[in-house]
Amino acid sequence: MDNLTCRELIKAEKVTKRFGNLVAVDNVNFVLYENEMAGIVGSNGAGKTTFFNVLTGYFFPDDGKVFYENQDVTRISPQKRVGMGMMRTFQLTSTFDNLKVVDNMSLSFFRAHRTSSTFRLLTNTLAAFRGEERIWKCLEDFDLASVANREVKHLSLGEKRRLEIAMAVLAEPKVLLLDEPLAGLSESEISGLLGILQSHAHKQTILLVEHKISKVQDI
Numbered sequence: 001m002d003n004l005t006c007r008e009l010i011k012a013e014k015v016t017k018r019f020g021n022l023v024a025v026d027n028v029n030f031v032l033y034e035n036e037m038a039g040i041v042g043s044n045g046a047g048k049t050t051f052f053n054v055l056t057g058y059f060f061p062d063d064g065k066v067f068y069e070n071q072d073v074t075r076i077s078p079q080k081r082v083g084m085g086m087m088r089t090f091q092l093t094s095t096f097d098n099l100k101v102v103d104n105m106s107l108s109f110f111r112a113h114r115t116s117s118t119f120r121l122l123t124n125t126l127a128a129f130r131g132e133e134r135i136w137k138c139l140e141d142f143d144l145a146s147v148a149n150r151e152v153k154h155l156s157l158g159e160k161r162r163l164e165i166a167m168a169v170l171a172e173p174k175v176l177l178l179d180e181p182l183a184g185l186s187e188s189e190i191s192g193l194l195g196i197l198q199s200h201a202h203k204q205t206i207l208l209v210e211h212k213i214s215k216v217q218d219i
């Protein structure tokens, strides 16, 4: 990390998560610094997603603590952690495939900013948000402007993955946690996405999970 800031953003202290007799996460210590782009690497079943779930509040650990900005969040709900600036994507995609790219972005923007009432969303439909500048800036940053009016079901996997991350970024989180964002992508899609993430990394902290170290060692 060549950055001058080294404030601890997320810290896991001796975190253990068991499922019955199976110890999925075993006494893990981990620190993610502000403005860092870091990766967690491990084979299938190593416990990466479980650890992500503990960091983001979907699981509470059996032992150990999780801190966010020096605050103990071990038993705080995922929703509250999102409100504090922690945003994650899931290993499986979570877009509305029958909607256009720009409308998925509009939904995300609405959810994050709640600039207008649900009533306005329902009456004016998502079109009301299509003009939002931040949506278009984000579509450009993630190389999606040219497919903005395409339905998500017609996107390539790489485009869809970029959309999911763009949707998370629209909420302007302090930290972005990405669970296997490179899975299933071709070499060119991987280098495209890593390039985008790297150019994005100076704006926010990014933690990503990957099971092949060769894919992420360069970053």
Ligand SMILES: Nc1ncnc2c1ncn2[C@@H]1O[C@H](COP(=O)(O)OP(=O)(O)OP(=O)(O)O)[C@@H](O)[C@H]1O
Residues within 6 Å of the ligand: 019, 022, 024, 042, 043, 044, 045, 046, 047, 048, 049, 050, 051, 091, 211
């Ligand atoms: N909800 C659950 N209930 C019971 N066992 C679980 C649960 N979630 C995960 N496990 C088990 O915990 C271990 C770790 O799983 P986890 O999904 O965290 O691994 P992973 O590193 O994310 O793997 P992958 O690379 O395949 O995504 C595995 O043995 C898995 O079967």
Ligand SMILES: [Mg+2]
Residues within 6 Å of the ligand: 048, 049, 050, 091, 179
């Ligand atoms: Mg996983």
